[in-house]
Amino acid sequence: MDRTHTNNNYSIMNILEVNDVQKTFATQVAVDKVSFRLDQGSIFGLLGPNGAGKTTLIRMITGIFYPDAGTIHFEGRPFDAANDILRIGYMPEERGLYKKMKIGEQALYLAQLKGLSRHEATQKVRYWFNKFEMQNWWNKKVEDLSKGMSQKLQFVTTVLHEPRLIILDEPFSGLDPVNSNLIKDEIYDLARKGSSIIFSTHRMEQVEEICDHIILMNKGQKILDGSVSGVKQQFKENLFQVGLENAEPAENGAAPRSEAFAVVGEKDGQLVVKIDPGHRPNDVLSYFIQRGTGITSFMEILPSLNDIFIRLVEGTPLARQFQKV
Numbered sequence: 001m002d003r004t005h006t007n008n009n010y011s012i013m014n015i016l017e018v019n020d021v022q023k024t025f026a027t028q029v030a031v032d033k034v035s036f037r038l039d040q041g042s043i044f045g046l047l048g049p050n051g052a053g054k055t056t057l058i059r060m061i062t063g064i065f066y067p068d069a070g071t072i073h074f075e076g077r078p079f080d081a082a083n084d085i086l087r088i089g090y091m092p093e094e095r096g097l098y099k100k101m102k103i104g105e106q107a108l109y110l111a112q113l114k115g116l117s118r119h120e121a122t123q124k125v126r127y128w129f130n131k132f133e134m135q136n137w138w139n140k141k142v143e144d145l146s147k148g149m150s151q152k153l154q155f156v157t158t159v160l161h162e163p164r165l166i167i168l169d170e171p172f173s174g175l176d177p178v179n180s181n182l183i184k185d186e187i188y189d190l191a192r193k194g195s196s197i198i199f200s201t202h203r204m205e206q207v208e209e210i211c212d213h214i215i216l217m218n219k220g221q222k223i224l225d226g227s228v229s230g231v232k233q234q235f236k237e238n239l240f241q242v243g244l245e246n247a248e249p250a251e252n253g254a255a256p257r258s259e260a261f262a263v264v265g266e267k268d269g270q271l272v273v274k275i276d277p278g279h280r281p282n283d284v285l286s287y288f289i290q291r292g293t294g295i296t297s298f299m300e301i302l303p304s305l306n307d308i309f310i311r312l313v314e315g316t317p318l319a320r321q322f323q324k325v
């Protein structure tokens, strides 16, 4: 267990440690010896196609299922569902609100289930309803809310007891851009205050923007684990985007030719070049400088998580990757 010494208190850095967990349903291995660690304050992306095993993994972390094998440690101790669940907030994909119950009463009830007194619950619910401009909803029923509104309510009931671990399954589905940003800002804020967040989604661009660390699952197995920037570096393909002063970058109508690089496409009116092994970005710059061509910009193109995902999960041929840059 990693610990750091701050202000005479030990704070646990490694909030969750999952080791070789496994779950099988009949003959279907849903989660196959998956391990990962989650640091305090981290926003962690759990990715994978349909049926990859994400929900099963989350259900083991939240004590809904016992693993068939492997261990889960929460805050440095073996996970104890009965006690630790009060320190976890889980917003599942199938939302679990009572349709006929009034919204204010429901939020109070759920907060008390998470261990808050009636007084604390009232304070927290009022604080969050105020913050999210939901004050007028108090006496409405869930069935009277739009999808986006019930999504906001679900988020509030997941986080208002200030859990140390927050698990959000597709938290932005059904939200308009304004409300998505509202929730996004709260996710950053909760992480800044020390909560750790597991964020499960199929939306790669959201993961790229929000998460600092990801794991990718496929067919029950973990096939990728790392920081977002580290994973992008791992899968980069020596592609660079070159802006040239001359609107017609080709020499005499032909694409530039060099031993150091090949032109593999165009993006935003600029050349996309792939540098050959053994050569450096400087070789590309030298090529154009020697020919008197002004360079207006030079930027490395890193693969998006979506590109990496497709490459790993569906085995898309490399040629198609280049078409997409």
Ligand SMILES: Nc1ncnc2c1ncn2[C@@H]1O[C@H](COP(=O)(O)OP(=O)(O)OP(=O)(O)O)[C@@H](O)[C@H]1O
Residues within 6 Å of the ligand: 025, 028, 029, 030, 048, 049, 050, 051, 052, 053, 054, 055, 056, 057
């Ligand atoms: N209760 C269950 N009984 C039998 N099989 C199950 C059960 N839960 C999950 N599975 C199977 O385990 C595998 C993993 O399912 P899981 O729901 O964990 O995937 P997922 O990554 O969450 O998928 P999705 O993105 O579609 O929600 C699937 O093959 C699924 O059919």
